[in-house]
Amino acid sequence: QVQLVESGGGLVQAGDSLTLSCTLSGRTFSIDYIGWFRQAPGKEREFVGVITWAGRTTAAYADSVKGRFTISRDNTKNTVYLQTTRLKAEETAIYYCAARTRGITATNRLIETASYDYWGQGTQVTVSS
Secondary structure (H helix, E strand, O other): OEEEEEEOOEEEEOOOOEEEEEEEEEOHHHOOEEEEEEEOOOOOOEEEEEEEOOOOOOEEEOOOOOOOEEEEEEOOOOEEEEEEOOOOHHHOEEEEEEEEOOOOOOHHHOOOHHHOOEEOOOEEEEEEO
């Protein structure tokens, strides 16, 4: 079992920056990837980005956030960060982190929610225009 807890959400203005954290516990040694997703009201949960948890650090991002969002990890703190910049009002959503523990897979599969085994409860990000 892996537990994930997101934090750092809040109310910001368009153009602002915000850093979200995903703190991990449990069988963290079994994690292959940590993904970030978001879900706006009335919409499906969508992929934001993903990072490898062990070994060489590799990250990938949705086109909509590339160049504005950065995912990083601190294995000593069992924490993954999502640094967001130049936030837009339409990015108001609940942001979730998720862990995949069932092994390595192709990057194009990591955009799917079904590729992840454990989820956090989410943190609300509200961007006012």
